[in-house]
Amino acid sequence: MVENSRRAVLGGLGAGLAMTLGPARASAADRKVGYAIVGLGYYATQQIMPAFASCDRSRLVALVSGTPAKLDTFGDKYDIPASHRYSYGDFDRIRNNPDIDIVYVVLPNSLHAEYSIRAAQAGKHVMCEKPMAVSVAEGERMIAAFRQAGKKLMIGYRSRFEQYNRLAIDLARSGHVGPTRIITADHGFPITAGQWRLDRSLSGGGSLMDIGIYSLNAARYLTGEEPVEVSAIESTDRNDPRFRTVEDRINFLLRFPSGIEAVCVSSYSSSHNSYRVTGTGGWIEMSPATPYAGQAMSIHRNGETTPRTLPPGKSQFAGQLDHLAECVINDTTPIVPGEEGLADLRVIEAIYRSAAERRHIALQAM
16 A cells, blocks of 8 residues: 555544444345455555456455545446445445445554444445454454444455465365474565555554464464464564564464464565475475465475475455355355454464563463
8 A cells, every 4th residue: 555545544544434234235146245345555456356357256346445546547447336436534435335245444454443343333244354453452342343233254364265275274184294293384575664564553563463474374274273372582673764663573483282383483574485284294385375376385295295286276365255255145154254363363462472571471262
């Protein structure tokens, strides 16, 4: 999101809503569910919006942005009528639009809770980008708001809909290389200055809230368990102007009830994207593991290392869009509901606490 767009988003903060429950939609099994995209930054415009062309159950019907030129450009590109183009100032009007079933919140992290809750109060289901919020308390408020509204909240964990990651989950949990003993997960990239992600008031934190969450979430979905203890070390050069308010690197160790340990890296100054599941009889490696495209898997078993190649499938972006649409149509629970995002936030807070206090932190069972 460019600077002027960020200012426009912030200008929308505090805008009150008097929302009422919108018309019940998504009951006809033969129709496509309508999405409104909130926030027209790079991820939304270059990854999410093009994916609608590959969707079976979803369609793009509305846009929300603080930049009129973006509304014009992308509204024209996707044939969005003027009546379905909204600024942050008139976001209230979505409650009157029966074409909108789902609101996809793709804003800076500190705005996720506000706009998700306002959408729920407008009678809309929500897909919210990760992390779902900047604190456990915010995440809990979000879940409570959706329960009260009777609407669905799903978090945008796209890798759960990517075929290699789905296979890795099946292989790891089924003991394909023996019972899992160790997981290593490394995610990072050298961040450039001037991004909202480097402003704690918008991001809620540094690399851990942005790229490190992939390491954390992978450890959780590969084990199918919740960690019981965490320890962490932060390494940040505060003389680097990029890191005045946020952290650079955090290394953290997660211990799980079964005895599995996950050694994880989150970094804003080094480039890596991989994980390895090591069992008693070999390992499963994804490198790269969670990019937008180009995942690659290798398996070491019976003394041999071989690549595993899958035929092309539905993109992870179209997969997640259609999954929530199908949940709306069939009134089922997403595989990555708000509670999944809240579980990550609880561990993230423990990681920050461990790094600050330089001690192990025990996690309470959920």
